[in-house]
Every structure is written in C-alpha cells, then in structure tokens.
Amino acid sequence: MLPAVCVLRALGHSGGMSFLRHFWKDQRRRGDREAGPVFQPRRSPVQQRRIKVNPSRGLVDSSEAVVGEHFRVVVTMFALTLCFAIVGGKLAFVALMPPVEPQPSIREMPKEALRRGNIYDRNGVLLAATLKVYSLYADPKRVLDAAEAANKIPAVLPGVSPVHLLAQLTDPTRRFIWVKRRMTPDEAAKVHALGLPGFEFRDEFVRIYPHRGMAGNLLGGVDVDNNGLAGVERAFDSTLKAGEDVHLALDVRLQELFRKRVEDAVEKSGAKAGMGLVMYAPTREIVAMVSLPDFDPNHFGKATPDERFNRVTLGSYEMGSTFKLFTLAQALDEGKVTPNTLIDCRVPIQIGKYTIKDYHAKKSILTAQEVLRYSSNIGAAHIADMSGPEAQKEFLAKLGMLAPLPVGVAEVGNVRYPDNWGRIQSFTIAFGHGIAVTPVHLVAAVAALADGYFGTPSVLKGGVLDKIKPVRVVAASTLAQIHDLMRDVVVNGSGRQAEVLGFDVGGKTGTAEKIGARGYDHSKNMVSFVGLLPVKNPKYVTLVMLDEPKKGFETGGKSAAPAVGLFYKDLVQLEGLAPDMEEVAAFKKMLERNHLREDNPWSIYMLSQMRIQRGEAGGVPLSASPASTEGFND
Amino acid sequence: MKNGLMLLAVGLSVAAFAGMMRVKTDVQTMDRERYKLVLERADLRESKRVLEAEWALVASPDRLEALAAGRGYIPGTALAIVPLDPSATVAVSP
Structure with a gap:
C-alpha cells in the first residue's frame, strides 16, 4: 500500500482515497457528457419524497451520490476478497499441512475402563x-x-x-x-x-x-x-x-483328566497330598499341573496356606529312586557301563556310619539294566562311584538340578544339595537322597533324557520362557539305551501298572523316606512315578507324586504308576493316537482264551508276559531302539 | 460488470457459508454416530466377555463328562477298535 501512496503523491494527489474519489468523479462526469447518467438508482417513494422536499438530495448532486456508492462497492469487494483469501488460505493450510497431532473431538468420547487381561x-x-x-x-x-x-x-x-x-x-x-x-x-x-x-x-x-x-x-x-x-x-x-x-500351554481337557487321576490316587492311597505335572516334551510346555489339596481361585481369600502351597513348583523333595535314571544315564553316557555290565549287589555298602541297602534286596549280581529294573540302591551307589562326585555334580547341573527353575508362575522353589559333595553324598544322591528338587526339576531332567537336550519348561504357550537354545546333555547314541532301560522298568519292573495296551510306555518309580525329627522316618514315604509316552519319540512326560500314602500303597509302583497309566489311557483316547493293532489283537485273543476281562487285575501281568514273549511293546522292539529324532535339534 | 462482481462475491459468500454450515452439521452428525458406535462397541465387548465366560462354564470338561456319563457314553478303549481289514490280524498270535 505504501508504494502506491508514494506514487500517487508523486503524481500530485493528496492521498489514496481522495484520488479514488476524484477518479470516480471524473469518470462520472465523462460519462454524463457522453451518454448521460449511467446509474439511475432505484429509489423508494420515501426517498423520492425527500428529494422533492430537499432538492440537494436529488439529481442536482447525483454524480456525488454515484461516486460514493461505487466507492462503497469497491470497499465491500475488497473486504470480501480479503475474507475469501483468509478462508482460502486456511483451507489450503488444512488441506496441505498434515496435523501435528489429532484434533480433539467436539464431544468427549466415552472411555472404557482398562481391565485386567484374560x-x-x-x-x-x-x-x-x-x-x-x-x-x-x-x-x-x-x-x-x-x-x-x-x-x-x-x-x-x-x-x-x-x-x-x-x-x-x-x-x-x-x-x-x-x-x-x-x-x-x-x-x-x-x-x-x-x-x-x-x-x-x-x-x-x-x-x-x-x-x-x-x-x-x-x-x-x-x-x-x-x-x-x-x-x-x-x-x-x-x-x-x-x-x-x-x-498358557495348559490344556483344560488334559488338566481335568489328570486332576481326576491324581485326585483318585490320593483318595485311594490315603495320601495327605498329591501332585503332578504333564509336559509336552518337544516344546517343554507344561500342559497340566496339579497340586492337591488346592483351592477355587474365585474364593482365593478363603484358601488355607496349605491349599495355596504349590507343591509342583515351590515344594522341593528328595525324589528317591527316580534319580537312578540320571545315575545310569551318566554312566552310560560316559561309557562307564553298558546295560549288561555286572554290578555286585549282594551285600549292603558300609561307608562311614551309613549303611546303604536295598528296599527289595535281590542279594545277587545284577546287570546295570536290572539295577534300574529292581531299583537297587546298592547298584546305583556302585555305578555312581565309577564316575565320582565331581562328575555327578556336573552332570546334574547340566540337567538343571542345581538351580531354581522358573516356569512362569510366581512360586519358584529352591533346590537343596550338600555343600560338601563327597563320596558318601554321591552314593546317596545316586538313588535320590541327600538332594531335594522340585517336581518341575525332575520332569525337565527326564525330558532331557528323552531327547538328549535340556530345555527350560514353561507354562506359557509356545514353550521356553527365556528362549535360550536348548543344550545337549546326553549323546544321541546313549538315548536308545536309556529308553530301553525306561521301557524295561514298565514291562518287567516296578512300573508295570503304568502299561497301556498298544502303546510304548517307559518310566521309573521312586520311593523316598521323608525326613522326620530324628532322621529318615521309615513309616512316611514320598512316592512317585515319572513316565514317557511313547518312549520312542517321546511326546508326553508325566509325573505323579503322593505324600505319605498309607500301607499297601507305600511304593511308587503301587500308587503313583497306576495313576500315570490310567491318565495315559485317557490321553491316547483324547488325542486319538493309534494303538499297535497287532498287539491289541493278540491281547484280545489271550483274554478270550483265558476267559478274562480287560479290567481283571491280572490282565496287566498277562500283558507284560505277552510283550516279553513277543519281544516288543506297543509295536516297538524291546531291544535297543533308534534314538529320538524329534524335538530339539543341534 | 461491477454488479456482476458484487453478485458473484455475495453468491460466493453465501455458498461458502452454506458449505461451512454443511460441513459443521456433517461433523456433528458423524460425531454423534461415532459416539453411538463407541458405546455400542463397549456393549458388544462386554457381551462378548460374558458370552465367553458362559461358554467356558458350559463347555467345561467336567460338565461335558457328566453329560456324557448321564447319557451312558463310555470312552472307547483299544480293545474296542475293530480293524477294517480283519485278515491283517488273523495271523497274529501271542
């Protein structure tokens, strides 16, 4: 605007507005001369009367009035143009420039309260x-x-x-x-x-x-x-x-079946508590977990401390004979023994003030396989002595036995083992005394013997919590021997009650005396059975433990193994796993020939006998089977 | 010419005003729709949660097991399986 005013001043005009007024006046006069009035405004009757009364408002001064009106039009147009420019500029700004942050809504939207996840x-x-x-x-x-x-x-x-x-x-x-x-x-x-x-x-x-x-x-x-x-x-x-x-990795169907079996076992054996877990071996997912007595989480406040105690992850126990699996596995892996190596189990071992003897004493020379089959403490101690305390400690550490094992629940139990891990300690640890671990430790270690790798178990879907690459702890060549030993315990040994017709099951029983006020209490046992289904290419590792079962059920073979066997029968039905039909047909004929029903208590011994005669269980030869190829890889 | 410009300016003003009013009412309408949708979404989510919980309760394994037992259904065992080709097992003997 300023340069225009300067130009006008230079031309001899006093200012911009007066210049415009004069310009329009000149135009008007020129128009009057040439073509008469250009603009004849329409006037209302009132305006016309005013002109008659006061001629100065009429045509006498018409050129002035026209100029004034034109001036107002120009100003109005200028104002409107300015408004349009502002609106257009704003529209262009809104259209072209992305907003820095979302504009707030005209109305405050209702917000859903943040809820705890499912x-x-x-x-x-x-x-x-x-x-x-x-x-x-x-x-x-x-x-x-x-x-x-x-x-x-x-x-x-x-x-x-x-x-x-x-x-x-x-x-x-x-x-x-x-x-x-x-x-x-x-x-x-x-x-x-x-x-x-x-x-x-x-x-x-x-x-x-x-x-x-x-x-x-x-x-x-x-x-x-x-x-x-x-x-x-x-x-x-x-x-x-x-x-x-x-x-979670939990399967409610398996959980329900497993809980029922453990509950029945507790009731039948008169145990004061029962616990167990089922692990899917290929991923180390815990698909079922039971700790009895337990509680209804809908009424968490009403649960007693005993009910809230998670025995599976928090309780640590001396596991007893199930540890013989690790003793044998270590000796086999180190080449100290073969399944046929002879071990003198005739006399108890006297070491210091301790005497190591067998619960079911055979008082004979046993093979390494028979040491596991008959659960000989003397044999396990002799085998552990071949490796020595240091190697034993190192092997158990590789199996995750010497450190807490968090699986995804808040309750994580400690392990207890001797500070001074000498020869005496290695003897007792060989058959599961002198070291206390949680049931989760035991199942994770048995799963390592199933496929040769140690992986952290997890309650989360998908498996391992920490995503650490599994570590190989047992050579592939040793696995087949370990599998045979576990299968032998079920076919010939104390785990016979865990047999499932048409399927290849392996495992190990455990019976540990509980520690009382004056050392071990012979009348109070912690019994267990840990089993694999199937032994070849294991899928499920299952542990059942019972605390202080009454007399008649005081060993793992009598009370825990049947619970695992019944659960596995449920599991194969649920999963739709195909049995070995040759074995099924053969067993059916045997039952018909002897006029027996399937639920006859002797049928389980007949099945064992038939399997030994046929030389296979669940379609798998009882001799050394090829090592597992499923699960973790190198 | 000048009248035309003035009419154009007035027309544009009216059009701009009408357009802006239209935009404003559209925004308000959509805002109300959005408000309703947000409420509806919250209701649907709540219904979904309740239905999910009810389904978990109704389809719980213990309840299904009780229902099956009530109707006399028993789980099949390996011995109950009949092979489609009986000749495959005829030669088998213990």
Missing part, C-alpha cells in the same frame, strides 16, 4: 476374565413404598430376604444400603424393569474363573483391587494389568 488355555478356552457386574444399592429416603420394594425385589433376586430388606428400608437413620452385590446382567435387567425409585446400580469389576478349582494353584488369584497374588496372576501381573491377555 488368561486362556492353549486352545483358546477362557481360564480367567474380568467382568462388569452390577451392585444394587438404595437410598431409603428416596424409596416411595418400602413395603412394595421389599416384596418385588426378592422376587427377582433370590437370596435377598424381604424381612431384612424392609427393615433396612424403613430404618430412618440409613441413607445408603447395599441390596445385592455382584449381580448378573440378567438380574440387573429384572430389577431395572421394576422401575422402583430410590434404587441405583453401581458398576464393579470382578475376576472370574469359569473352571473353578481345576487349575487353582497354576492360575493363582487376585485381591479385591485385582492385583495378582499368586500363580500366573502374580507372575504376569504387569502384563495383565496393561490389559494384555496371557495364553
């Missing part, structure tokens, strides 16, 4: 969820007809006492009463339909576990503020609080 099993079955529930409360002052309310509400809310409700509603000192907490949406809708004044709902969030106590110790529980207190709820508290879901 827990699912491996097949997507819900194990734990947070649901919105409705709690009904009332302000007695605002209730118009207390008697009507006391009649109608209990009719739709079973459990609410009409008398109690009426007493509360007619209490003049009360301004707030809870009528019912944690109602279902259906109940809330029914109350809402009553349309009673003075009654209101309050939203609350509650953690629910649809399967109740089926996997109580694994899932754990939460407090009233939905903070994880135990189990997976505590271990993954931050993840769940952030609203993320957790998918």
